[in-house]
Amino acid sequence: MPSQHRSARGFTLVELLIVIGIITLLMGMLITGIIIAKRTAEDRAADMQLKTMIMNATQYTADWNEFPPFDPTVNNSNRRGSELLYEYLCVPHPIGERKVGGGMSTNDTNVQRGTGMEPALISPLHGFYTYGFEGRGERRIQWVLVDSGRDKLLGGTMSAEKGFVPDNSDANGDGKADHLDNLIEKVSMH
Numbered sequence: 045m046p047s048q049h050r051s052a053r054g055f056t057l058v059e060l061l062i063v064i065g066i067i068t069l070l071m072g073m074l075i076t077g078i079i080i081a082k083r084t085a086e087d088r089a090a091d092m093q094l095k096t097m098i099m100n101a102t103q104y105t106a107d108w109n110e111f112p113p114f115d116p117t118v119n120n121s122n123r124r125g126s127e128l129l130y131e132y133l134c135v136p137h138p139i140g141e142r143k144v145g146g147g148m149s150t151n152d153t154n155v156q157r158g159t160g161m162e163p164a165l166i167s168p169l170h171g172f173y174t175y176g177f178e179g180r181g182e183r184r185i186q187w188v189l190v191d192s193g194r195d196k197l198l199g200g201t202m203s204a205e206k207g208f209v210p211d212n213s214d215a216n217g218d219g220k221a222d223h224l225d226n227l228i229e230k231v232s233m234h
């Protein structure tokens with residue numbers, strides 16, 4: 045009888061372990077699902093914000109009949125580009141009686157503010173933006189807007205001739221070039 049009792053208890057323990065195993069597996073799947081859903085939502089938001097920026101960049105060139113100044117500080121922690129884009133795309137500027145620009149709406153999540161810092165337009169992927177222009181010589185043909193992506197690293201430089209020029213840097217050491225998750229959009233000037 046005692047041996048029967050032991051085997052009954054042993055079987056219960058195995059069952060318990062199986063149940064714990066299944067629960068762990070389901071929890072893992074659930075958490076993975078939540079992470080994937082969150083990432084998909086962020087990717088979509090980043091894409092939409094870049095498209096909104098393009099609309100407002102197009103409006104900027106139409107209002108001012110020129111591009112904004114070149115972002116001179118292109119590097120991997122390019123807060124300055126995001127500060128300039130906030131200034132050009134989100135803040136209305138008076139021209140005589142009317143106000144131009146500033147069409148892009150901002151909220152607590154897409155603007156980063158800090159003491160002693162200019163407000164900066166930030167990506168739903170939490171990184172900064174970079175922008176530059178593509179053209180030949182002095183002639184600028186289009187804006188190039190770059191969201192540095194989930195790794196927040198640009199992995200390239202902005203050339204006045206060619207726009208964004210990627211390199212093969214891998215600053216976060218994940219074996220992928222930093223530019224591979226960048227989102228890039230271009231706006232022609234007419």
Ligand SMILES: [Ca+2]
Nearest residue numbers: 192193197222
């Ligand atoms: Ca990147």
